[in-house]
Structure formats: structure tokens, C-alpha cells
Amino acid sequence: MAKRTGVTRQKAARIADVARLAGVSVATVSRTLARPEVVIEETRARVLAAVRDTGYTPNISARNLRVRKTMVVLVAVPDIANPFFAEVLQGIDDTLSTAGYGLIIANLAGSPEKEARYVDLVCAGQADGVLLLCGHVMRSPDRDLREAHVPLVAACEYIPRENFPQVTIDNVGTAREAVGHLIELGHTSIAYLSGPKSNILEQQRLEGYRQALREAGIAADAGLILPGDFTFRAGVEAGRALLALETVARPTALFAANDEMAIGLIKTVHAAGLQIPDDLSVVGFDGIAYADYCEPTLTTIVQPRRDLGATAAAELIALMTIGQAGLRKNIKLPATLMLRDSTRPPRKSPGHSSRGARSG
Amino acid sequence: MAKRTGVTRQKAARIADVARLAGVSVATVSRTLARPEVVIEETRARVLAAVRDTGYTPNISARNLRVRKTMVVLVAVPDIANPFFAEVLQGIDDTLSTAGYGLIIANLAGSPEKEARYVDLVCAGQADGVLLLCGHVMRSPDRDLREAHVPLVAACEYIPRENFPQVTIDNVGTAREAVGHLIELGHTSIAYLSGPKSNILEQQRLEGYRQALREAGIAADAGLILPGDFTFRAGVEAGRALLALETVARPTALFAANDEMAIGLIKTVHAAGLQIPDDLSVVGFDGIAYADYCEPTLTTIVQPRRDLGATAAAELIALMTIGQAGLRKNIKLPATLMLRDSTRPPRKSPGHSSRGARSG
């Protein structure tokens, strides 16, 4: 025995063992577990005792094969180490796991090979549904996730022209609100630290930035749009770029497309002697936990991260169980501007801060 | 049709469909996919063409049932939103997913019900192995994970008296090193911000703290041991406790059992006017990404987070495939003290900083 590769594992009790021990048929055992009310008290007791004695647990693969379900959903995450997604995942996990679903987390990490593997997994029927946090429909070289004909829901990143439910926030509107806040404080020279141009969130937040400026009658200055890619590193580099500007040309405020970049930027310019918010007001986006931990605390758009996850999960469950009926295709959750310590009116001389750094 | 609850999904091609189309038996199809070399060129071509035409993918539940494997491992994480674990998870994911394993992430979140559900899952044969990042063997009310007779590996938190492989760092030694660093700088009044007393990591790090003091001939002062629980919040409260002390009684340095608490503490005392590291040197533990982002950057013990995950995953794969032979039970990975900006010699007047706050 055990001549093949692999480890011999103690054989688990099967339903037939329980049936034999209880002196009933396998059907009765199955029914006792699935719909206890249809078997009479006395039989039920015998069966349950046998279940306990044998330590029986149904084999899920067999059940899945029979009922054509897996009770597993796959969640595609761009980067599991990103705190924003980690918090969305918590909401997803809460909802899904109390509904009895297991979670396979597909950490894409920018790797097409991984993505392809997961697409194959889903196509092979390993998941009853998929939650997309990744801004695009997953693909493998010759397959597309949609071919799996599996319920799909997207969250956080809007995926245009797809007709499955999506749970997002109003990125344009909240970005406009964030920049509007800076304008109300009296800023007129406001930079934008952007995400990767191809990203839909970036496009929407940039649009919000532009709208706010336009409404205030402030001319857009392309030189104030700094390139970024949502990483802390990008924030550091944008900070350096800012420092390289002549003092008079420097903006008095900055809106970053996400918190991590904002924090990287603050750290960099502060280390060089700029005071936040005195010399530069900064607004972030996302509301990650660290936005409230950093120094100074970051004014930011806080997204309902858990709720985004929970809502998307609930939609997916609805899709998986009762079908599409009555589902809203495009759910928007409220996100709010949280005022903290990184924003303040510009210094006396309006338009720029001529005194510059080194005041601490 | 589709009269039952649930959504009708397009039926996927089965192996029999492929066999029919290719004009061969199901066995040949299966063999073509599993061991191409045993079927002759011409047949293989016909089968592969049929596979492509039908879009066939093997049904994993059926295969799992037959071969008694799932190619899934369960990872138990205390808290998925904790950045330390998120990074360990990345290492796990890298190794496991390239080996073809799927990942079910059990986010325990302190909930015994969740834990129980996952134990049942594993006992039901839903996973080929389990990775424990959680410092204890998982339990359900009447079951213990060990009863599942599934390969187990623990990482990060040492689980005493269990005889499965464990991948950790030398917590006692590195904690001693961290405190030793403060002593070398000239500090003699060193506080310790602890974790929950029941936690094994806490116990080991406390032991390291004590050893360092003892070696330096510094008397331990129970009043300098602040209660904590590894959360940012606990750091904030410890910071308040520190501020409540009279200036002369205040320690000049502090070792925190993890980075999040260290960061919370720094933020709090800094907001009250204390300068870090001038008025208080702080050393953390873990080396999370934010330890390098915060202000000032945090001197800390950096754990090889990805590597811990990757190594544990590799051990588990070994256990699952070739059995226990040749496995080290207790693997220690190196962790190093990373010197950054939060530590410095104490101020002139040795023993305490009488000038106190309000210097910025």
C-alpha cells in the first residue's frame, strides 16, 4: 500500500460507514444531515450518534461533483499587500464566510501567468463566482473569464462597458470635492499627483480635479500634474520633483490620487524642511488606516472600504443564488471628505509662499 | 428546466464530449492530457484539437474525488489587514501558486465561529495542507485540526510542544539585540511596550528585553513595562501613559513589541511636543513597510516576511508530496536590526531629559 507518491492519510469515514453503523440507508443519513425535519426523531438520533462516533464529515469534492457547486468564490486582488485592498477584503470575508462560502484569493501582483492560472481555475468550475477588485476582466492567453459563465461582480474599480454589477464610489465627484476643499481654503496653485494614465480610477480622479479648477475659474497648468503610479515610491519621487521647483513656482496645495503617494510625498518634502500644512496642504484619497497614523494626519477622501467589500459580496451571493433579477447594475456607495491636519489656508501672501522652508 | 433554486449555467464540455468528437475513448483523452508521451502522435493531435474545439477543461471536483487531492491549502491568518501578515502572505502565495496550489485564506479575526468553520472545512477534506500563522492549532467546539490528519506547518508564531515544522525567527535573541542597541547608545532607562501576555511572541520578546537589561547590569523596573496588544491604538494609549509620567521619571528609550504600536506611540508623544529621537528613542519590531515611511523612520527588527512565508510554504509542499523525511522541525530565519532615525544617544544630562517638551 501507499506505493504511489504522496503521503498516506488516515481514511475518513464515509457516508456508507455511518449508514451501516446506524442501521439505515445512505439516503437517510444524507437526509438527516441536510433536512433533519423529514426523518423521524428516533432515526435521526441513531444517525446523529453514528455521525459522532465515526467522526464523519461529508466529502466536499463528492458533494460538489453531485450538486455542481463549490461554495467557493474567487477574489481577484491587484496587490494583497496594499492596505486599501486588505480592508476591502475584510468586508468581503465577513459577508461571504458567514454565508458559508470559502474564499480563494487571487493575488495578481501584475503577473499575467498568475492571472491565467486563476482564469483556468474558474473555468474548470473551481469557483461559483468571482469578485473583481482589479479593474479589468481577467484573461488567460486563449480564454476570457466571461467564457466561464460564472457570476461576476466588480468592486472599487469601475469596469466600463461590462454588464455585471459593479460597486464603486463616485470618484469624479469626490475628487472634485477634495480639490474644492483646497480652493475654499484659498489655494489657487494646486498640483495633482496622478496614478497610471491607463487606470480608470486615475482618469476619474483627474477629471474631478479638472472640474473643480474649472468651476473656480482657475486655469489648468499641465506642469502641476505630476506622474505617479499609486505607490509610496512614486510619492517620494513626486516630492523630489516638487522640491526641485523654484520656490515661487511651487504650488501651495496638492491633491494626490491615493493616500500612499500622499504619505510618501509628505515624508519627502518634510524631510527637506517644508512644513505640512503651512508650506503645502495635501489631500489624499482612499482613507487607509495609515492616513490617520501619519504625521501630520492626512486629510483625505475616505472610501467605505469594508462596506464596498461587503456590498459587492452580497451582490455576488444574490447573483449566485437567485439570479440577476432585481439587481442594480451600478451601485455607488458614499465616500466622504475627512478633514484632518494636512490642509490649511495658504500663507499670507496669496498665491505662493515666498518664505519657503526651514522654519522649524 | 431550471426549476430548482439557483442559476442555470451553461453546461461545460465533459471528457466524454471530447472523446466522441475525437473518435477515441475517454481513457485516451485523459491520458493525452496527463501523460502525452504514451499516446501516439496522430491520436494526440486529434484529441488536442477536440479539446480546443470544445473548450474543455477538466472538472476539478471530479478529479479531486477520484485522486483524493484538492490542490488547495488553507492559510490561517489572525488578521488579514495587518500589514505584517499581508507581506508574509505574499511569500506564501508566490511559492504555493507557482507550485499549482490554490490558497484559501482563513481570516480568523478573533472569531471562534470562523475558526470552527475552517476546521470543519479542512476535516471535510477541502484542503491538502494547512499553514498556521496564528500561534495556535485551530479548533472547533468538538474537533481539533490535528484530527484532520492533514499536513501542518506553522510560521511566524512558534507553537510549543507541537511536532510539525515551524518557521520562525529568533525572537528572544533579536529582542535582546534591539534593546542592546539602545544600551550601547547610552540609555539606561528603557521602557518596554508589550503585547498581550498570553501571546508567545510577547513572552519571547519580553524575555529578550530582560536578558539585555540583565547583561548590562540594569535593574528591571516593572513600572517601565507598558501593557499593549499589538495594535496602533495600544501604542497611542501607551504614549499617553508615558506623557502622564513626571518628566524626570520618563524613560529615554522604548522598545515596542511591534511596529504598529511603536508608530502609534511616536505619533502620540510627538503631537504632545516630545521630539523623537531627541527626547525618546524608539525601537520597533517586524519591519513592516510603514516603519520606513513614518516620521521619523523607525529603527526596528526587520523580519524576512516574504521569506518566512515562502519557506513555510515550501516545507508544506514537501510534507504534502514526499512526506516528512528529512524535514527540519524548527527552522529559524535570520532577522536583522535596521538602524534608522528613531534612535540616538540620550541627551547630555544622562538618565533623563529635563528640558522636556515644546521645543519645536
Next chain:
DNA sequence: GATGGACATGTAATCGATTACATTCGGCAT
């Protein structure tokens, strides 16, 4: 006392793959 219906349980088909064993065929040695 037959009839029928409600209820509890049993029998056996089924889900879709893998694989041990059986079969077929061609070639080669005797």
C-alpha cells in the same frame, strides 16, 4: 374491507473524472 394519501425509508442512477485491467494488433523469433 377496499382505497388512497401521507409519511418514512430504501434503491439505484448520477455527477465527471482517473486508471487497473482487458483487448487488439503488428512484428519478430522460432
Next chain:
DNA sequence: ATGCCGAATGTAATCGATTACATGTCCATC
């Protein structure tokens, strides 16, 4: 010509559950 061997493929058992349908029992009703 016979028999044997090995290669290629086919046949059917098997994994462990769920569940449609069949069966049997008991009691109420006419």
C-alpha cells in the same frame, strides 16, 4: 505457421456524495 511481446487503445470500476423514484406502512375514509 505459431506464439509471444509490447505498444496503443478501450472497457468498466471507482471515488463519495445527492436525490428521483420506488417501496412499504399506517391510518382515515367511504
